[in-house]
Each structure stands twice: as C-alpha cells, then as structure tokens.
Amino acid sequence: MNRPDHEDRKGRDVESAFVRQTLLDRNLVRSAEPDDVAPIRLLPWLEVVVLGGSTIVDRGRDVLVPLVEELRGLITGGDHRMLLLTGAGVRARHVLGVGLDLGLPAGALAGLAATEAEQNGRLVASLLAAEGVSYLPHQTVAGQLPVHLAAANAAVSNGYPPYGVHEFPTPSAGRLPVHRTDTGALLLADAFGAQRLVYVRDAATLKGLPEEVSAKELLYRDGNLPIDRLALERLGLARHVRSLTLVDGTTRGGLTGGLDGAGVTVTAD
Amino acid sequence: MSVPTGGSVGLAELADLLSSRSLDDAELALLSDEAPETPVLPDVSVLKIGGQSLMDRGRSAVLPLVEEIVAAKAQHRLLIGTGGGTRARHAYALAAGLGLPTGVLSEIGSAVAGQNATMLGYLLAKHGVPIVEPHAFATLPLQLADSGAAIFPGMPPYGMWQRVPQEGVIPPYRTDAGCYLVAETYACQQIIFVKDEDGLYTANPKNDPSATFIPEITVDELLARELPDLVLERGMLELLRDARHVRSVQVVNGLVPGNLTRALAGEHVGTIISAGGDR
Numbered sequence: 001m002n003r004p005d006h007e008d009r010k011g012r013d014v015e016s017a018f019v020r021q022t023l024l025d026r027n028l029v030r031s032a033e034p035d036d037v038a039p040i041r042l043l044p045w046l047e048v049v050v051l052g053g054s055t056i057v058d059r060g061r062d063v064l065v066p067l068v069e070e071l072r073g074l075i076t077g078g079d080h081r082m083l084l085l086t087g088a089g090v091r092a093r094h095v096l097g098v099g100l101d102l103g104l105p106a107g108a109l110a111g112l113a114a115t116e117a118e119q120n121g122r123l124v125a126s127l128l129a130a131e132g133v134s135y136l137p138h139q140t141v142a143g144q145l146p147v148h149l150a151a152a153n154a155a156v157s158n159g160y161p162p163y164g165v166h167e168f169p170t171p172s173a174g175r176l177p178v179h180r181t182d183t184g185a186l187l188l189a190d191a192f193g194a195q196r197l198v199y200v201r202d203a204a205t206l207k208g209l210p211e212e213v214s215a216k217e218l219l220y221r222d223g224n225l226p227i228d229r230l231a232l233e234r235l236g237l238a239r240h241v242r243s244l245t246l247v248d249g250t251t252r253g254g255l256t257g258g259l260d261g262a263g264v265t266v267t268a269d
Numbered sequence: 270m271s272v273p274t275g276g277s278v279g280l281a282e283l284a285d286l287l288s289s290r291s292l293d294d295a296e297l298a299l300l301s302d303e304a305p306e307t308p309v310l311p312d313v314s315v316l317k318i319g320g321q322s323l324m325d326r327g328r329s330a331v332l333p334l335v336e337e338i339v340a341a342k343a344q345h346r347l348l349i350g351t352g353g354g355t356r357a358r359h360a361y362a363l364a365a366g367l368g369l370p371t372g373v374l375s376e377i378g379s380a381v382a383g384q385n386a387t388m389l390g391y392l393l394a395k396h397g398v399p400i401v402e403p404h405a406f407a408t409l410p411l412q413l414a415d416s417g418a419a420i421f422p423g424m425p426p427y428g429m430w431q432r433v434p435q436e437g438v439i440p441p442y443r444t445d446a447g448c449y450l451v452a453e454t455y456a457c458q459q460i461i462f463v464k465d466e467d468g469l470y471t472a473n474p475k476n477d478p479s480a481t482f483i484p485e486i487t488v489d490e491l492l493a494r495e496l497p498d499l500v501l502e503r504g505m506l507e508l509l510r511d512a513r514h515v516r517s518v519q520v521v522n523g524l525v526p527g528n529l530t531r532a533l534a535g536e537h538v539g540t541i542i543s544a545g546g547d548r
Contacts, residue, residue, distance in 0.1 A: 013325070015359070016362035016363065020355075023439055024498050026497075034365060039370060093284075093288055094284070094287075096283075096301075100301050101279070101283060101304060102307065103305050138430075141429070162426050165455075166446075166454070169512050171511050172295075174299060175306065190370075190433065192429070224290075234432065237435070238433065239433055
C-alpha cells in the first residue's frame with residue numbers, strides 16, 4: 001500500500017508544529033522545534049543531595065546520625081532548599097542475588113532494588129521529620145515537589161528512577177539493572193534544572209581523586225568508579241547539570257563544604 | 270575468584286561478588302548473565318496499536334481491528350499497548366515552545382497513550398478485557414488468565430526521569446519503547462506493531478511516492494542506511510539490538526483485514542526487524 005496520503009484527514013489531526021510527523025525524522029523534528037527558546041530551569045534554586053546506600057545509610061548510627069545533624073543545621077539555617085535522594089545498599093545486593101538466582105529479569109530486579117532505596121529514604125525522612133521533612137514517592141516528586149519545598153527546606157525521595165519493568169536490556173551489565181540511584185538523581189536534577197547535584201559518599205570512595213576531574217577521564221580509568229558508569233556517561237548529555245560534586249559524608253562539614261563548591265568536582269567534559 | 274562457565278551459577282557465588290564488587294563490575298555482570306533465567310510470560314503476544322496511525326482515524330480503522338483482536342484472543346494471550354498520536358504531538362510542540370524540559374513532555378505525552386488505552390478499554394469492555402496501569406502490572410497474569418487479553422498505556426513510566434535526547438526535547442523513549450520493553454522484560458513470545466503502513470520503506474511513503482518497501486532488515490542495517498524516517502523509534506531499535514529475549518519485531522498494516530491475525534500466527538505480512546547477531 002505504497003501511496004501518498006491524500007485521503008481526507010478531517011477530524012484526525014490537531015494542528016501543531018509536529019502534526020503528521022512520525023517524530024522519527026531528525027531533520028523534520030529539528031526544523032519544527034523552536035530554536036529561539038532557552039530551556040527553562042523549573043527549580044533553579046534546587047540542590048539535589050544523594051546519600052549513598054552502602055557508603056552512608058547502611059553505616060547507621062556512626063555515620064548517618066552525624067550527617068543528619070549536619071543536614072538539620074542546613075535545613076534550619078534557611079539558605080538551602082534540598083531534595084535528598086537515598087541509594088540502595090547492602091539489602092539491594094542481597095535481593096539482587098536472590099532474584100538472579102530465581103531467574104528474574106532485570107526489569108523485575110530493578111523494582112526490587114528500588115524498594116531498598118525507598119526504605120532508606122523513609123529512614124532518613126523519619127530522622128528529619130521534626131524539621132518538616134517528608135518522604136515523597138516518585139509521583140509526588142514529579143508533580144508536587146515545589147509545594148513540599150515551600151513548606152520545608154528539604155524533602156526525601158527514592159534515588160532509583162521509576163524504570164522498573166521498563167529497565168533497559170544492557171549486554172555489558174548482564175541481568176543487573178543499570179538505571180540506579182546515581183543515574184536517577186542526575187536525570188531528575190537535570191529535568192528540574194537544579195542548581196547543584198552532590199553525591200555524599202565515604203572517605204574510601206573519594207580516596208585518590210583530584211579536586212576536579214572530567215567524566216571522560218574517570219570512565220577511562222581502571223578499577224572501581226566513585227559513581228555509577230551510566231551517570232558519568234549521561235552527564236555529557238544533560239541540559240542544565242554541567243558538573244556534579246562528590247563529598248565525604250563521614251567527615252563533619254563535608255556536605256556543607258560540597259554545597260559551597262568544595263569536594264571533588266566531576267565535569268561533563 | 271574465577272567465573273564458572275557452562276555450568277549453573279549458584280547463589281553463593283552471586284552473593285560473594287554482589288557483596289564485594291561495584292554493580293558496574295564486569296565479572297559480576299558476566300555472572301549475572303550466566304545465571305539461569307525464568308521467562309515470566311513466555312506464551313503472551315504483545316500488540317502495539319498505533320496512535321496516529323490507527324486510533325486517531327476513529328471507527329473506520331479501530332472497530333475492524335477490535336473485532337480481529339476479540340477473535341484472536343480465543344487462541345492467543347494478548348497484551349495490548351497503545352500509542353500517543355496527534356494530541357501527543359500537539360502537547361510536545363506546545364511544551365517545547367514554552368521551553369519545558371523533556372521530563373515534563375514525557376509526563377504529558379504519557380497521558381495521551383492513557384486516553385487511547387481508555388478508549389480501547391471501553392470498546393473491549395464487553396469482552397472482559399481490562400486496562401492495566403504500569404504500577405498494577407502484578408495483576409497481569411490474572412487479567413490474562415481471565416479474559417485472554419489486557420490493555421496498557423504504551424508510554425514507559427519514566428516521566429521526569431526520562432533520558433534527554435541527543436538534541437531537542439522530544440522524549441526519545443516513547444510508546445514503541447514502552448511496549449517493546451514490556452515484551453522483553455516478560456520474555457513474551459512476540460511483539461507486533463500495528464500501524465497504517467505495510468512496514469518499513471526507504472522513505473516515509475506518506476510524503477514520498479518513490480519510497481520502496483523493505484520486508485526484512487536487521488537493526489544495524491537499518492541504522493546504517495541513515496533513512497530520514499524510521500518506522501519505529503530509534504531508541505527502541507537500539508533496545509532491540511541489546512535484547513535477551515525478543516530478538517525481532519514485526520510491523521504490520523492494521524488497516525488491512527486479516528493482517529494482525531496472520532502475523533499472530535507467525536506469518537510474515539509486514540516488515541520484520543531483527544536484532545541480528547547472537548546474544
């Protein structure tokens with residue numbers, strides 16, 4: 001049925017710059033997209049702070065409690081409006097092991113691991129509840145973060161992005177989910193046009209890193225990366241987030257310094 | 270430790286690497302790749318019903334297709350995903366003009382696929398076919414067992430967490446990718462994209478009369494041709510290339526009566542795009 005589409009289209013279309021496009025022809029899409037519109041930062045004052053699962057939250061009283069006290073100071077100080085995102089830690093490693101052994105696909109494992117990041121978020125939010133801090137599920141973050149941050153200077157959510165069943169098959173990752181907390185935080189911070197993105201880790205993770213390093217340089221290195229590979233790969237494509245900061249959350253003042261520009265800066269290029 | 274090959278990978282070995290390595294570790298990835306996998310819904314066929322190509326045409330296109338779906342579900346278990354269409358395009362154009370980011374476009378576009386699922390749901394209601402939202406996918410087995418089919422909105426649930434495209438702001442993973450990933454994660458038998466063209470052409474046949482038909486092609490061949498218009502989302506084709514289970518897809522013309530039924534039976538009636546190579 002190779003024929004031009006001359007039939008009557010009345011009632012079928014809503015007129016727009018993309019009308020009748022497949023949205024698959026890059027040149028057509030490019031010509032229809034406005035080139036004189038600067039992308040808006042929805043929340044230009046937002047600071048996104050990621051608390052590592054195994055490096056911070058799993059270490060409980062020794063590490064998390066002092067860090068929460070530091071956060072409490074930042075929240076009551078009134079100079080910051082933060083979205084705190086928690087990673088999954090050792091329990092996610094356990095559920096990934098059991099899930100893999102049971103033969104589950106990456107799309108099932110993604111949801112199971114995300115549950116652990118969510119539980120860590122609930123723990124952190126509970127510790128900061130007296131300061132008006134709530135745990136927000138994904139959809140509340142997507143739609144109602146502004147009102148929560150108008151009421152309190154911080155809110156907590158799950159670092160994992162809502163990929164779940166729709167996790168990507170990724171040959172280099174085997175059957176492990178690739179869209180985890182580090183990447184979820186970057187995607188979300190960029191969509192909001194956040195001012196700053198800080199990953200709170202421990203001293204061992206940051207050991208040997210220079211004050212500034214590019215994502216490319218890190219990706220070329222051998223050995224463990226201080227942040228998930230996919231987050232480093234996606235940083236170059238981000239529209240607003242041009243760099244991210246890694247800080248040592250096991251040292252008092254590490255996070256506060258990171259929000260002030262100290263710590264390890266990872267640049268997009 | 271050395272990675273066992275050929276044999277079955279045990280929980281102890283997995284736990285060992287999972288507790289000591291980064292989740293980006295290559296050895297851990299290899300081990301997770303080798304661990305035996307249990308297909309979730311292997312006898313289910315996924316259909317994607319186009320938005321612009323079918324739903325927007327109204328009853329002349331949709332009602333015959335609904336009849337064919339009702340007949341088919343006696344023999345096949347069907348998961349029916351929906352596309353967006355012309356309203357999604359309007360919303361994308363409007364939002365892009367306002368300077369809004371991809372994440373907002375993704376949230377908004379998702380609602381249009383939801384409307385199409387709702388409309389299809391009304392038409393299939395008397396045949397017992399329910400709509401299942403992405404957050405309720407756990408009920409799919411029951412719905413499929415009860416009625417032989419279920420409808421879902423095709424957009425993936427990424428929303429504000431959608432990846433940004435190489436350029437511009439249109440969400441790169443839309444309903445083709447959303448439907449495809451459901452088929453892939455559940456290791457379904459097949460996925461059929463129901464559109465209003467016979468399949469893939471060398472150009473968009475709606476605008477270019479010199480376009481010629483391509484019955485079969487691999488993803489790499491297709492991307493290497495640098496065609497101006499692909500019949501499926503580029504991001505979805507890349508996912509297909511990386512797939513573990515659903516290694517080919519078929520695009521069929523749903524305006525031709527009988528095409529869907531024949532494709533479900535395994536006949537080649539449109540364009541088959543395959544991952545190519547081995548996985």
